[in-house]
Amino acid sequence: MSGNAKYSILFEPVKIGPVTAPNRFYQVPHCCGMGHVRPQAHAAMRAMKAEGGWGVVSTEECEIHPSSDLSPYAEQRLWDEHDIPALRLMTDAVHAKGALAAVELVHNGNHAANMLTRAPILAPSDMSVDFAYPKQARAMDKSDIREFRRWHRAAARRAKQAGFDVIYVYAGHHMSLPHHFLLPQFNDRSDEYGGSLENRARLIRELLEETHEEVGDTCAVAFRFAVDEMQGIDGMQAHEEGRAVVEMFAEIPDLWDVNVSDWSNDSATTRFQPNDGYQIPYIDFVKQVTTKPVVAVGRLTSPDMMLSLVKRGVVDFIGAARPSIADPFLPQKIKDGCIDEIRECIGCNICVSSDNLGVPIRCTQNPTMGEEWRRGWHPEKIAPKGSQEQALVIGAGPAGLECAMQLAKRGYQVTLAEARKEAGGRVLAESHLHGLGAWKRVADHRIYDLQQRANVQMFMQSNLTAKDVLELDIPNVFVATGASWRRDGIGRSSHKPLKIADSMQILTPDDIIAGKMPENGPVVIYDDDQIYIGGVLAEHLAAAGHKVIFMTPASMVSPWTELTLEQKRIQKSLIELGVTIHTNQELAAITSAGCKLACTYSGQAQDIQCGTVLLVTERIRHSALYDTLKAGKTAFNTLELIGDAAAPGLIADAVYAGHMAARNFEEDPQKVAQQLFKREVVSLQ
Ligand code: ADP
Numbered sequence: 001m002s003g004n005a006k007y008s009i010l011f012e013p014v015k016i017g018p019v020t021a022p023n024r025f026y027q028v029p030h031c032c033g034m035g036h037v038r039p040q041a042h043a044a045m046r047a048m049k050a051e052g053g054w055g056v057v058s059t060e061e062c063e064i065h066p067s068s069d070l071s072p073y074a075e076q077r078l079w080d081e082h083d084i085p086a087l088r089l090m091t092d093a094v095h096a097k098g099a100l101a102a103v104e105l106v107h108n109g110n111h112a113a114n115m116l117t118r119a120p121i122l123a124p125s126d127m128s129v130d131f132a133y134p135k136q137a138r139a140m141d142k143s144d145i146r147e148f149r150r151w152h153r154a155a156a157r158r159a160k161q162a163g164f165d166v167i168y169v170y171a172g173h174h175m176s177l178p179h180h181f182l183l184p185q186f187n188d189r190s191d192e193y194g195g196s197l198e199n200r201a202r203l204i205r206e207l208l209e210e211t212h213e214e215v216g217d218t219c220a221v222a223f224r225f226a227v228d229e230m231q232g233i234d235g236m237q238a239h240e241e242g243r244a245v246v247e248m249f250a251e252i253p254d255l256w257d258v259n260v261s262d263w264s265n266d267s268a269t270t271r272f273q274p275n276d277g278y279q280i281p282y283i284d285f286v287k288q289v290t291t292k293p294v295v296a297v298g299r300l301t302s303p304d305m306m307l308s309l310v311k312r313g314v315v316d317f318i319g320a321a322r323p324s325i326a327d328p329f330l331p332q333k334i335k336d337g338c339i340d341e342i343r344e345c346i347g348c349n350i351c352v353s354s355d356n357l358g359v360p361i362r363c364t365q366n367p368t369m370g371e372e373w374r375r376g377w378h379p380e381k382i383a384p385k386g387s388q389e390q391a392l393v394i395g396a397g398p399a400g401l402e403c404a405m406q407l408a409k410r411g412y413q414v415t416l417a418e419a420r421k422e423a424g425g426r427v428l429a430e431s432h433l434h435g436l437g438a439w440k441r442v443a444d445h446r447i448y449d450l451q452q453r454a455n456v457q458m459f460m461q462s463n464l465t466a467k468d469v470l471e472l473d474i475p476n477v478f479v480a481t482g483a484s485w486r487r488d489g490i491g492r493s494s495h496k497p498l499k500i501a502d503s504m505q506i507l508t509p510d511d512i513i514a515g516k517m518p519e520n521g522p523v524v525i526y527d528d529d530q531i532y533i534g535g536v537l538a539e540h541l542a543a544a545g546h547k548v549i550f551m552t553p554a555s556m557v558s559p560w561t562e563l564t565l566e567q568k569r570i571q572k573s574l575i576e577l578g579v580t581i582h583t584n585q586e587l588a589a590i591t592s593a594g595c596k597l598a599c600t601y602s603g604q605a606q607d608i609q610c611g612t613v614l615l616v617t618e619r620i621r622h623s624a625l626y627d628t629l630k631a632g633k634t635a636f637n638t639l640e641l642i643g644d645a646a647a648p649g650l651i652a653d654a655v656y657a658g659h660m661a662a663r664n665f666e667e668d669p670q671k672v673a674q675q676l677f678k679r680e681v682v683s684l685q
């Protein structure tokens with residue numbers, strides 16, 4: 001075997017019922033904002049995982065019937081035979097790369113509002129839908145249950161026709177009917193589908209048996225089951241009813257795919273769950289109860305942890321959603337002994353946010369994610385250089401680092417200049433804040449790569465001026481000089497500077513990152529940015545013992561983080577840290593004694609006394625160097641402004657911008673200017 005024999009056990013084939021996975025790397029079902037809406041993009045993205053060595057590659061949720069309509073979210077569909085060809089694209093593409101294809105059949109019960117189909121919403125008992133939507137679900141009667149079982153069976157048949165090897169019954173994330181029937185919080189029935197655990201689990205037994213009957217001759221039947229609701233005694237617990245369910249069905253499925261519920265617990269961010277492998281204590285009993293193969297997840301990125309989990313008999317398969325998104329070639333890199341080259345997931349959930357927005361998946365660490373089909377990007381391959389020889393990249397934040405790394409991969413002589421002592425820019429800076437330590441991996445991965453390359457020169461403490469740049473005499477210049485936080489109050493709510501008394505200490509996020517602390521308390525954090533950094537700083541200062549008052553024009557703390565499944569945790573954490581929270585408040589002025597506020601709805605005024613104000617509003621682009629170079633007499637072959645210096649955004653946006661600039665360098669300028677990519681246009685037949 002090539003590469004690292006130490007990990008050879010991870011590359012053993014494993015039998016799953018009637019099929020055999022080529023190795024132990026299992027991409028579990030994960031959403032991607034592509035679904036039935038973008039089938040070609042979906043097939044190419046999944047195929048990339050197979051190419052990178054994942055032995056099993058799964059779809060996201062796949063709706064089995066119009067009464068499980070997740071619109072406007074873009075998930076998979078197998079409502080009838082018309083949906084088969086789109087999924088065939090995926091199974092063919094995955095098979096062509098030597099992996100098995102799995103499909104997660106789902107009926108979402110009251111988690112689907114059926115906004116497109118307007119079908120009745122179904123649940124074990126009468127209840128509201130799981131969205132702020134003005135419709136309730138109705139309790140299923142016996143004939144509804146019979147119909148549901150028939151739909152599931154028919155969808156399994158269609159899945160087999162579409163070429164899937166592994167077909168799921170899904171009871172997880174609080175998102176599916178079988179899970180709803182199982183959990184007393186959803187099920188108050190008094191018939192044979194309610195009451196005792198055996199009754200609540202009856203539907204699962206029926207689905208498992210019927211799926212086996214329908215497709216089990218050639219397809220494996222997987223059961224995805226959340227063993228713990230993470231609600232303590234108020235919910236299902238792994239070592240209580242969770243274990244009882246595994247004991248009840250131990251040998252019925254061909255594979256156990258076990259995790260914790262709800263989605264925010266399963267896909268916990270590093271901010272709130274810093275430990276990779278955090279789900280293991282919940283699922284480690286499963287293999288003692290069943291002889292069938294077990295797959296588990298929980299940000300499993302370390303090959304040594306993977307090895308240990310398999311050797312200790314905790315799992316048979318290394319499950320991954322996010323680690324496979326951050327690095328589709330993770331298995332191949334382990335096989336080749338290139339472990340240092342793995343792009344480790346940072347647990348930021350930007351991938352999750354795109355699904356929640358119904359747009360194609362993106363990833364902070366892997367800028368090619370979601371671009372496999374529409375732009376033809378490959379995570380490990382990039383076109384060799386053209387006729388130009390040299391490139392200068394100014395600024396070693398996420399944009400500059402990614403740009404320099406990709407240019408170096410293309411074969412240019414790359415000079416990377418950074419003003420500070422250490423490379424990393426905002427990634428390094430933000431990683432010093434409470435809960436964000438893992439984000440440093442974005443810089444570490446790229447710095448390591450650059451250090452290995454003979455065609456890269458990195459200069460730290462090199463704050464380049466326009467004169468310096470001209471003296472370097474490099475014809476291709478990429479300016480990634482970043483942005484800094486404003487100090488004048490201009491932001492989302494106010495496009496004019498605020499009135500600020502000279503005697504009040506005003507801080508910005510950059511000051512806190514640089515180690516400056518409030519001199520007088522309490523400190524008001526005014527979060528007009530409303531993304532994530534305001535909430536992080538509130539935690540950071542409160543944890544350091546400061547009395548914090550958090551003020552925002554939004555109606556909740558860090559509203560954007562609902563998309564990363566963190567908002568409730570953030571607000572809870574602030575409350576527990578004793579932070580005073582004022583929502584729906586705009587900052588009108590800062591006096592020597594405190595803040596003058598106005599209610600965002602009524603304008604009603606309020607004064608808050610404080611000793612320091614931390615303004616989290618907007619960022620100012622550092623484009624001066626670029627502007628000077630552009631206005632000067634020297635004509636560069638390429639002069640491009642990228643990342644936060646061009647448009648402040650997420651770290652993911654900066655990495656993407658750096659990657660795009662490196663890919664576009666020496667491309668046809670007209671093609672670049674058009675900024676078009678392949679689109680899946682609706683057929684008018
Ligand atoms: P981005 O997110 O776009 O990568 P960052 O703010 O994270 O932006 O990084 C910008 C980096 O550029 C910072 O590390 C900063 O120190 C560096 N920088 C800014 N101006 C210069 C300059 N004139 N010369 C060299 N480095 C610079």
Ligand code: SF4
Nearest residue numbers: 345346348349351363
């Ligand atoms: Fe991991 Fe963040 Fe990428 Fe998602 S977006 S896979 S959490 S690095």
